[in-house]
Amino acid sequence: MGISISGGQLSNLLTKKNTAFLDEKNALLVKGLSYSDYIQVDDTGARHRGKNGFCTQIGNQSFTFFKGSTNKSKHNFLSILQGSNTGYRLNQTAYDYLKRLKSFSNWDLFSVEYHSQAEVFFTSENEWLTYLHCQPYSKGSYKILTEAAMIGYLSQDIFRENLMILSDEAKQFDINNNAACWVHAERKLTKLTPEGSEQTRFKERKLNQFWRLYKSLKAEMKKGEISHQRKYQFRVRFDNLCKALPNFKKLNAELAHIHSMKLTLLRGLENRVIPLHNNLSESDIREFVKRRKISGCTKSEDGQEAVTTYLSLKKTCQRHNISFMDYLDDRLQHLNKLPYLTEYITNPP
Numbered sequence: 001m002g003i004s005i006s007g008g009q010l011s012n013l014l015t016k017k018n019t020a021f022l023d024e025k026n027a028l029l030v031k032g033l034s035y036s037d038y039i040q041v042d043d044t045g046a047r048h049r050g051k052n053g054f055c056t057q058i059g060n061q062s063f064t065f066f067k068g069s070t071n072k073s074k075h076n077f078l079s080i081l082q083g084s085n086t087g088y089r090l091n092q093t094a095y096d097y098l099k100r101l102k103s104f105s106n107w108d109l110f111s112v113e114y115h116s117q118a119e120v121f122f123t124s125e126n127e128w129l130t131y132l133h134c135q136p137y138s139k140g141s142y143k144i145l146t147e148a149a150m151i152g153y154l155s156q157d158i159f160r161e162n163l164m165i166l167s168d169e170a171k172q173f174d175i176n177n178n179a180a181c182w183v184h185a186e187r188k189l190t191k192l193t194p195e196g197s198e199q200t201r202f203k204e205r206k207l208n209q210f211w212r213l214y215k216s217l218k219a220e221m222k223k224g225e226i227s228h229q230r231k232y233q234f235r236v237r238f239d240n241l242c243k244a245l246p247n248f249k250k251l252n253a254e255l256a257h258i259h260s261m262k263l264t265l266l267r268g269l270e271n272r273v274i275p276l277h278n279n280l281s282e283s284d285i286r287e288f289v290k291r292r293k294i295s296g297c298t299k300s301e302d303g304q305e306a307v308t309t310y311l312s313l314k315k316t317c318q319r320h321n322i323s324f325m326d327y328l329d330d331r332l333q334h335l336n337k338l339p340y341l342t343e344y345i346t347n348p349p
Contacts, residue, residue: 015302038164038274042281047297064315066308078150087153088128090120094152180264181278221272
């Protein structure tokens with residue numbers, strides 16, 4: 001005897017009446033952001049309804065979360081982080097974000113600080129937009145102001161204090177307190193094509209310096225609290241790594257770029273638990289890509305949500321050595337032997 005089931009029936013089983021799974025997935029992100037010292041992020045293409053779309057991954061050693069979307073803008077990333085807890089807050093974190101943006105005018109910055117001497121907070125997009133239209137800000141600044149207000153809300157109301165975001169330098173992930181991946185930083189150095197034996201020696205010298213510094217920093221982070229003297233020594237070594245060499249213009253340009261990432265590449269001096277690379281996120285994204293190659297694009301909103309929901313839950317189960325089949329069996333039969341997956345996200349030591 002066997003079971004006869006149509007493709008439509010199978011699709012309905014996976015995409016309908018899965019609210020409990022969706023709620024558990026969304027709860028992972030909420031608790032992960034409030035309990036974690038850092039998160040790792042990445043994204044990839046994901047066709048939906050025959051159009052190009054994207055899938056964003058957020059996670060760390062305790063959880064992983066996937067979300068499909070139509071674009072990969074910074075606003076989209078911030079919306080994913082906020083989830084259903086929408087908010088806009090102009091506070092010091094928001095001002096700090098605006099100050100470091102070269103595209104934001106000094107006049108608008110002065111205007112924001114002057115007209116927002118008391119902290120500004122709204123819980124809906126309509127309220128926020130109404131506030132913007134009543135202020136003397138230029139319309140061209142609305143987008144950046146909205147990003148700043150969303151970041152201000154996240155930092156105060158959603159994130160664990162001093163949460164760091166580790167990424168591959170993608171602009172949409174560039175908000176306050178970022179950390180950069182050493183593996184991505186090194187790739188452009190590796191791709192350089194030397195002209196002659198001298199440039200070959202220069203390239204090899206810098207690559208050796210790069211990975212020696214990486215290994216030293218990784219070892220130092222495992223030892224315990226890093227002294228001020230050791231932090232200073234690592235910063236000096238980083239500066240020496242990025243010093244220009246004669247007769248190799250392309251190499252010097254890449255070294256200058258790496259030097260501009262000094263703060264984000266040396267985040268390990270401030271937070272000893274943060275990884276120095278983004279391999280975990282890349283591994284998670286790779287599994288999504290495998291499924292995309294097999295199943296193609298999603299054709300409904302329910303289908304898109306189901307793909308990211310089950311993958312989020314499966315990868316989180318794997319983080320904690322839980323069989324995904326055992327997890328599904330427990331939830332579908334209401335056995336209640338396995339705790340809610342958020343219980344595995346605990347305060348860092």
